[in-house]
Amino acid sequence: MRPVRPRRAPRRAVPPRRTGAASLAAGGVLVGAVVATALLSLVWTPHPPEAVDTGAALLPPGGEHPLGTDRFGRDVLSRIMAGARVTLQAGVSAVVIAAAVGVPLGIAAAMAPTWLSRLVLRANDLVLAFPALLLCIMLSAVYGGSTLTAMAAIGVATVPLFARLARAAALPVLASEYTAAARAAGRGRVAVAVRHVLPNIADVLIVQASVAFAIAILAEAALSYLGLGTQPPTPSWGRMLQEAQGLLSSAPLLSLWPGLAVAVAVLGFNLVGDGLRDLLDAGGAREG
Amino acid sequence: MRALEPPRPHGLAATTRALAAAAAALLVVTGCGAPDDGGDGDQVRVGLVAEPASLDFTSNDGAAIPQAMLSNVYEGLVELDEEGEVRPLLAEDYERSEDGRTYTFRLREGVRFSDGAEFTAEDAVFSIERVKEEWTIGLADRMDVVQEATATDAHTLEVRLEHPSNGWLYAMASRIGAMFSRTGVDDLATDPVGTGPYTLDTWERGDRLTLQRNPDYWGEAPQVPTVVFRYFQDPGAMNRTMLAGGLDAIPNLQEPEELGGFTPDGGFRVAEGTTHGEVVLAMNNDEPPLDDVRVRRAVRHAIDREALLETAWGGHGTLIGSMVPPLDPWYEDLTGVHPYDPDRARGLVEEAGAGGETLRLRVPNLPYAVNSAQVVQSEVEKTGMDVEIESLEFPARWLEEVHGAGDYDMSIIAHVEPRDLHLFADPDYYFHYGGEEFASLLEEADRGSPEEQVAKTREAARVLSEDAAADWLFLMPNLTVAREGLAGLPRDQVGEAFTAKTLRWEEEG
Numbered sequence: 001m002r003p004v005r006p007r008r009a010p011r012r013a014v015p016p017r018r019t020g021a022a023s024l025a026a027g028g029v030l031v032g033a034v035v036a037t038a039l040l041s042l043v044w045t046p047h048p049p050e051a052v053d054t055g056a057a058l059l060p061p062g063g064e065h066p067l068g069t070d071r072f073g074r075d076v077l078s079r080i081m082a083g084a085r086v087t088l089q090a091g092v093s094a095v096v097i098a099a100a101v102g103v104p105l106g107i108a109a110a111m112a113p114t115w116l117s118r119l120v121l122r123a124n125d126l127v128l129a130f131p132a133l134l135l136c137i138m139l140s141a142v143y144g145g146s147t148l149t150a151m152a153a154i155g156v157a158t159v160p161l162f163a164r165l166a167r168a169a170a171l172p173v174l175a176s177e178y179t180a181a182a183r184a185a186g187r188g189r190v191a192v193a194v195r196h197v198l199p200n201i202a203d204v205l206i207v208q209a210s211v212a213f214a215i216a217i218l219a220e221a222a223l224s225y226l227g228l229g230t231q232p233p234t235p236s237w238g239r240m241l242q243e244a245q246g247l248l249s250s251a252p253l254l255s256l257w258p259g260l261a262v263a264v265a266v267l268g269f270n271l272v273g274d275g276l277r278d279l280l281d282a283g284g285a286r287e288g
Numbered sequence: 289m290r291a292l293e294p295p296r297p298h299g300l301a302a303t304t305r306a307l308a309a310a311a312a313a314l315l316v317v318t319g320c321g322a323p324d325d326g327g328d329g330d331q332v333r334v335g336l337v338a339e340p341a342s343l344d345f346t347s348n349d350g351a352a353i354p355q356a357m358l359s360n361v362y363e364g365l366v367e368l369d370e371e372g373e374v375r376p377l378l379a380e381d382y383e384r385s386e387d388g389r390t391y392t393f394r395l396r397e398g399v400r401f402s403d404g405a406e407f408t409a410e411d412a413v414f415s416i417e418r419v420k421e422e423w424t425i426g427l428a429d430r431m432d433v434v435q436e437a438t439a440t441d442a443h444t445l446e447v448r449l450e451h452p453s454n455g456w457l458y459a460m461a462s463r464i465g466a467m468f469s470r471t472g473v474d475d476l477a478t479d480p481v482g483t484g485p486y487t488l489d490t491w492e493r494g495d496r497l498t499l500q501r502n503p504d505y506w507g508e509a510p511q512v513p514t515v516v517f518r519y520f521q522d523p524g525a526m527n528r529t530m531l532a533g534g535l536d537a538i539p540n541l542q543e544p545e546e547l548g549g550f551t552p553d554g555g556f557r558v559a560e561g562t563t564h565g566e567v568v569l570a571m572n573n574d575e576p577p578l579d580d581v582r583v584r585r586a587v588r589h590a591i592d593r594e595a596l597l598e599t600a601w602g603g604h605g606t607l608i609g610s611m612v613p614p615l616d617p618w619y620e621d622l623t624g625v626h627p628y629d630p631d632r633a634r635g636l637v638e639e640a641g642a643g644g645e646t647l648r649l650r651v652p653n654l655p656y657a658v659n660s661a662q663v664v665q666s667e668v669e670k671t672g673m674d675v676e677i678e679s680l681e682f683p684a685r686w687l688e689e690v691h692g693a694g695d696y697d698m699s700i701i702a703h704v705e706p707r708d709l710h711l712f713a714d715p716d717y718y719f720h721y722g723g724e725e726f727a728s729l730l731e732e733a734d735r736g737s738p739e740e741q742v743a744k745t746r747e748a749a750r751v752l753s754e755d756a757a758a759d760w761l762f763l764m765p766n767l768t769v770a771r772e773g774l775a776g777l778p779r780d781q782v783g784e785a786f787t788a789k790t791l792r793w794e795e796e797g
Contacts, residue, residue: 052666054595071599072662141681232677233662245524246543246655 024275030268038084047075049082050233079235086236094216097155102162110170124160140228150229154219169201203280210273214266329793331514335526335535339519344476345463346423351704354463358785362482364465372782388452393445399506401469402487409439415468430459454741455734485510485789510789541767544602555772561779565702565764574720577642584756586636588626590667597762600659606763610753611709618745625753633671643672647697652682657700694718721757
């Protein structure tokens, strides 16, 4: 969690950097590849990703199995493809849960009387006090491990990120003259929040979402790796890493593929977030 | 208001973070081993998985507690030798009466508990009665046969049994027979007091348990002053710590495929022995559809155990057909009772009308169980039933929900206690089997002469197998890895305890 701090003044003075577009493009390609793989796996994989064939265990890459087979004789490529689906599902659900709870909470905190605002912020701090992964482990331990609990746990753990950000971003908007005008014209609180605040803080939230997505992917991998997330035999990249770990010295490539997949997806979403922020920042600078 | 503007990370910082994330993912792949914390002749560092939840085996199940405590901190009147035979320990010798109902133990003199109290026949009476009155674990029923224990003098103990029992003396060599001090049972969970060659030094939960040589030990002092049990959630990390020099011995390797990595050139010695650890595919005999013997037999016919052993445990281990390992005198090869026969399995499921049923396979999140579960699932689903795997945190959650509450259809766990056939006789135990013929055979075996015991127990094991009370996937091998120079690790695991007093460093030469 990054502390809330004033924006450094010199930032506005230098001309906007033009790295945004490049990051966005590179990130877009990586994320696009992951999404395309996930979609493709819905209709086609080279082999059924869960079909056990003990006679074909631990085949090296090549031929019928481009990335080889695992200990159970399952095709690794097919499992990576199907795993992309689980990974994206986990990421999307976690971010949706976090944003759907966190953003309204943050905006409400910004508009509410001081005591209520403080209450919300302290509750946020409370959740933040637990490292996200610990919270996930706790929830998974109580409600049992599944992709669903992993997603919910990651989502809940990410709520404070969105709430704080939304509140911080909403405050200057609420202080602006046009919101004052809208209020004076008799607009209700909810209408002000939806019509004026939300569109004006959307850029910040989108950047946050892309970063949260990357975190969620890592968290799902970590939880499944610990046996608290996706259950066997469903492939998820984290689970595949866990299963490959026991064979690290005899079949090291088995660990490489899911590891690479996680790295590509996380890098992709981070680059998209980076690029988006730079572009939106530059836009803001021009308007100002 | 400026001060409250949202933080917008600098571009470079965010890219670094992305790279850090990617690096983190790769770290998971390479699974950084723990740093070497130095080895020397004063200590032996032993790598184990499954940490004890408490140090009190009188009220907590789980094999990890006696593994660390028994024969190191606690001792019994008798113990098992390397062959698995009963021999005297705290008793100098013992006598069995003509009718087989009375045992007279002559206890060693000059034995002291680690709290300073002298070990007398009163303590033995206290320990035996305490099993009957206070112990809450399932195995405590092994003491039910005792009618009366009396101290005839300070060092003579007389135990009168309800009926002759072959199993009782054997059980006295297990945790059931551990001798407690009358003044040392207040805080068993963290402060064990026994007569053993070692005492508990420190227990850092989640990491290690350190035993220190007991300076007042009655017997020959062990050669190694400090024994450290290091617990790993993750067997892979354990293996890599061993390879990196952070451990001196792994008494039971958990990733058999990695055995090849421990070479003599690298300074390691490996050995493959056997154990009492039957990997049981437990079936809930109480719940449909597995209350139907045809469905249970179908499950056994459906599984190609040879392929399963190869897949799940690298082909190390032994196939068995019942709850009896070859270490026991009544072992009989029962692997042919329900051989691998998928067609037969499908037919039986159809006959029982169980097609389409969903079986919940709730397994502990241990490598052998999760690996086996995926093969079992694939094989059993070919019979027309559905199988859903759920891996549960071990030990706490699995013990509570499956072992304790019996909330499962199938599960997989290694039952490591020696001669634990009797577990199936209790209809309340999580198998919910309790076949009457089986139970009466075991009872006759227990009361009969040694020859009758062998014959009747063998018959009971066959009944159990024919009833398909469970499936026995394989018998755990005992794969030991030791650093060159460390001797005294047992080849076979005959009892519940990991005995540290026999360990010794050989002279360099």
